[in-house]
Amino acid sequence: xxxxxxxxxxxxxxxxxxxxxxxxxxxxxxGTLLAAGWARHxxxxxxxxxxxxxxxxxxxxxxQIANGEYxxxxxxxxxxxxxxxxxxxxxxxTGVVEASVMSPFLGGKDKxxxxxxxDEECALSLRVGKALFETETFFDRRDIRFxxxxxxxxxxxxxxxxxxxxxxxxxxxxxxxxxFCTTKQNSMPVEGYFAASGKTVEFKKDRAFCVMDWGRVCxxxxxxxxxxxxxxxxxxxxxIRHIFGFEITWGIGDESNATETAVFYDGKLHxxxxxxxxxxxxPDGYMKPWHFISQDGRFDMVMKPFTxxxxxxxxxxxxxxxxxxxxxxxxxxILDDGTKLEIRDMYAFCEYVENRW
Numbered sequence: 588x589x590x591x592x593x594x595x596x597x598x599x600x601x602x603x604x605x606x607x608x609x610x611x612x613x614x615x616x617x618g619t620l621l622a623a624g625w626a627r628h629x630x631x632x633x634x635x636x637x638x639x640x641x642x643x644x645x646x647x648x649x650x651q652i653a654n655g656e657y658x659x660x661x662x663x664x665x666x667x668x669x670x671x672x673x674x675x676x677x678x679x680x681t682g683v684v685e686a687s688v689m690s691p692f693l694g695g696k697d698k699x700x701x702x703x704x705x706d707e708e709c710a711l712s713l714r715v716g717k718a719l720f721e722t723e724t725f726f727d728r729r730d731i732r733f734x735x736x737x738x739x740x741x742x743x744x745x746x747x748x749x750x751x752x753x754x755x756x757x758x759x760x761x762x763x764x765x766x767f768c769t770t771k772q773n774s775m776p777v778e779g780y781f782a783a784s785g786k787t788v789e790f791k792k793d794r795a796f797c798v799m800d801w802g803r804v805c806x807x808x809x810x811x812x813x814x815x816x817x818x819x820x821x822x823x824x825x826x827i828r829h830i831f832g833f834e835i836t837w838g839i840g841d842e843s844n845a846t847e848t849a850v851f852y853d854g855k856l857h858x859x860x861x862x863x864x865x866x867x868x869x870p871d872g873y874m875k876p877w878h879f880i881s882q883d884g885r886f887d888m889v890m891k892p893f894t895x896x897x898x899x900x901x902x903x904x905x906x907x908x909x910x911x912x913x914x915x916x917x918x919x920x921i922l923d924d925g926t927k928l929e930i931r932d933m934y935a936f937c938e939y940v941e942n943r944w
Contacts, residue, residue, distance in 0.1 A: 604624075604625065604844075604845055604846070604858060604860075605623070605624035605625070605844045605845060606624060606625055606626060606627075606858075607622060607624050607625070607626045607630050607631070608626065608627075608630065609630060610630050610632060611630055611631055611632065612631075612632050612634070613631040613632060613633045613634070613756065613766070613768060613803075614633075614634060614637040614638070614766075615637070616637065617639070617764075618637050618638055618639025618640075618764045619639070619763040619764050620756070620758050620763060620764070620765075620766045622756055623756050623757065623758045623766075623841075623843075623844040623845065624755070624756060624844045624845045625753060625754065625755045625756070625844075625845035625846075625847070625858075626753075626754045626755075627751040627752065627753070627754075627856050628706055628751065628752065628754065629704045629705060629706050629707075629752075629754040629770050629801075630754070631754065631756055631768060632703070633703045633704070633768065633803050634703075635700070635703070635803070638805050639764040639805070640764060640765075640805055641667060642667050642668065643667070643765070643805045643806060643807075644666075644667050644804075644805050645664070645665070645666045645667065645802065645803075645804050645805070645806065645944070646664070646665045646666075646701050646802065646803050646804075647662060647663065647664040647665070647666075647701070647800070647801070647802045648662065648663050648701055648702075648705065648711075648722065648799075648801055649661075649662040649663075649664075649799070649800040649801075649802070650662065650731055650742070650797055650798070650799055650800075651797065651798050651800070651816075652742055652744075652777050652779070652790055652795060652796075652797045653679070653795065653796065653913075653934070653936075654790055654791070654794040654795040654796075654934075655679065655794065655934035656678070656679055656680055657676065657677065657678060657679060657781075657788050657790070658676070658677045658679055658896070658913070659674070659675065659676050659677075659740065659742070659781045659788075659790070660673070660674070660675040660677075661673070661674050661675075661720075661731055661733050661740060661742075662674075663699070663701065663713060663715075663720045665699050665700075665701060666944060668693065668694070669691060669692050669693040669694060670691070670692055670699060670715075671689050671690060671691040671692065671715070672689070672690050672713065672715045672718040672719075672720040672733070672735070673687075673688065673689040673690070673718075674686070674687075674688055674733045674735065674738050674740055674781070675687045675688075676781045676783060676788060677894075677896055679893070679894050679896075679913050680893075680894070682894045682895070682896065685783065685786070685788075686738055686781070686783035686784065688718070688735045688736060688738045688783075689718075690715040690716040690717060690718035690735060691715075691716075692715050692716070699713055699715070703803075704770075704801075705770045705772070705799060705801025706724075706752055706754075706770055706772060706801070707724065708724050708725055708726060709722075709723075709724050710722070710723045710724075711723070717735050717736060718733070718734070718735040719732065719733065719734040719735070720732075720733055721733075724746075725746075726746065727745070727746050727748075728743055728744060728745055728746055729743070729744050729746060729775070729797075729799075730742070730743050731743075731744075731779075737782075737783050737784055737785075738781075738782070738783045739780075739781075739782045739783075740779065740780065740781045740782070741779050741780060742777050742778070742779030742780075742790065742797065743777065743778055743779055744775040744776065744777035744778075744796075744797045745775055745776045745777075745792065746775060747774070747830070747853070747854045748854075749854055749855070750772070750774060750775070750854040751851070751854060751855055751856040752770050752771060752772035752773075752799075752856070753770070753771055753834050753847060753849045753856060754768070754769070754770040754771075755767075755768070755769060755836075755845050755846075755847045756768045756844075756845070757839055757840035757841060757842065757844075757845065757847075758840055758841045758844075759806070759807060759840045759841060760840075760841050762807065764805065765805050765806055765807060766804065766805055766806075766840075767802075767804045767806060767839050767840050768802070768803050768804060769800065769801060769802045769803075769804070769836075769847070770799070770800075770801040770802075771798065771799070771800055771801075771816065771834045771836070771847065772798065772799045772801075773796065773797075773798040773799075773816055773817070773818045773832040773833075773834060773851065774796070774818050774830045774831075774832040774851045774853075774854050775796060775797045775798075775799070775818070776792040776793075776795065776796055776830075777790060777792065777795050777796060777797040778790055778791055778792045778795065793820075796817075796818035796819070796832075798816045798818070808943055808944070809941075809942070809943050810839060810940075810941075810942045810943075811838050811839075811939075811940065811941050811942075812836060812837070812838040812839045812939075812940050813835070813836065813837050813838050813864065813937060813938065813939055813940075814835075814836045814937065814938050814940070815833070815834075815835040815836070815862075815879065815890075815935065815936065815937035815938070816832075816833065816834050816835070816935065816936065816937075817832060817833060817916065817933060817934065817935020817936065818830060818831070818832035818851075818935075819831055819832070819930075819933045819934065819935075821928065821930070829852060829853050830851070830852075830853055830854065831850070831851065831852055831920075831928065831930070831933075832850070832851040833849070833850045833851065833886070833888075833920070833935070834847060834848065834849050834850075834851075835847070835848050835862040835879065835886070835937070836848070837861060837862060837863065842861065846860065846861045846862070848860065848861060848862045848881060848886070850885075850886065850920050850922070852922055852928070857922045857923045858923075859881045859883060859885045859886050859920075860881045860882040860883035860885070861881065861882045862879055862880070862881045862882075862886055863879070863880070863882075864877050864878065864879055864937075865877075865878040865879075865880065866878065868910070868912075868939055869939065873892065873895045873897075873910050873912050873939075874892045874895055874912070875892070876889050876890065876891050876892070877889065877890040877892070877912070877914075877937060879918075879937070884921075885920060885921040886918075886920050886921075887918045887919050887920075888916050888917065888918035888919075888920070888930065889916065889917055889918055890912070890914040890915070890916045890935070890937060891914050891915050891916075891917075892912045892913065892914035893913060893914050893915070894912070894913045894914075895910055895911070895912050895913075896909075896910075896911040896912070896913065897909070897910050897911075898911075904943070905943060905944045906941075906942065906943045906944070907940070907942050907944065908940065908941045908942065909938055909939070909940045909941075910938060910939050910940075911936055911937075911938035912936060912937055912938065912939075913934070913935075913936045914934075914935070914936070915932045915933065915934060916930060916932075916933045916934075916935045917930055917931050917932055917933070918930055
């Protein structure tokens with residue numbers, strides 16, 4: 588659904604927001620999309636053999652761990668033509684990439700198979716060249732390990748009882764066999780370390796959170812999107828501590844059946860309407876304040892940036908161009924029961940991405 592902020596805010600683009608609660612096949616036998624909507628857990632059964640355009644199939648497991656001072660990104664991606672295992676450490680205060688390693692591979696579409704769901708108990712261990720990528724998910728925690736040369740990482744995150752996520756399936760207009768299926772899970776306190784070149788950065792649960800981005804997609808060649816996410820601790824009027832988080836993504840595919848917009852309070856999802864940013868940041872507004880508002884008025888936040896983690900991977904016909912902007916967020920959100928939460932100086936991020944792959 589293409590829109591400008593002004594026309595979207597003044598018009599009626601209210602999504603159907605179709606929620607799925609029962610196990611549902613993602614694809615028909617002919618590779619066309621069967622389900623489009625959202626869920627609080629991944630109820631969509633993904634069979635990679637049914638993807639019609641195998642060379643457009645992309646699968647990834649991505650983890651971002653941050654505490655407002657440092658950010659670690661650990662990922663494994665299989666994009667049919669090839670893929671990679673990688674680990675990155677960024678100093679968010681200086682913007683300096685302090686460590687970055689990647690082990691690529693070619694033609695491994697059936698050699699490196701990732702789990703068909705990202706929020707179920709499972710174990711995975713993959714070696715790509717000199718890189719080791721391991722994850723193990725239990726009912727109450729998730730472990731991640733990465734090793735390559737001097738880089739060694741190990742993180743453990745908490746999965747609170749009843750933790751929900753937002754899983755969405757978005758179609759593409761006039762392309763019945765293309766889709767974008769992702770699970771975003773945040774609100775996970777994390778501890779661990781990232782060691783490289785004789786330096787070790789520690790992450791503690793009192794400040795650090797992890798967001799998991801699990802994707803199984805078959806997309807057109809070019810994509811543009813916004814992705815914002817964050818988690819933090821907040822205290823209520825009685826002084827009781829809670830975990831608050833949000834997930835806002837838009838710009839990908841047809842949002843007629845769902846938008847990837849939600850807030851989380853103690854692990855429970857509260858679905859909100861479509862979100863947009865008031866002022867388009869391109870080309871030189873990335874470090875200016877970003878004002879986010881949902882069409883239903885339940886999400887109204889301003890991010891004051893302090894770091895633009897800009898990356899541009901341009902290899903032959905593939906380009907991944909990203910401005911991932913980190914900052915302090917303040918504003919208000921309204922839960923399903925009408926409770927209004929005031930948020931002040933919460934660390935979180937939003938990125939604007941233009942990809943060709």
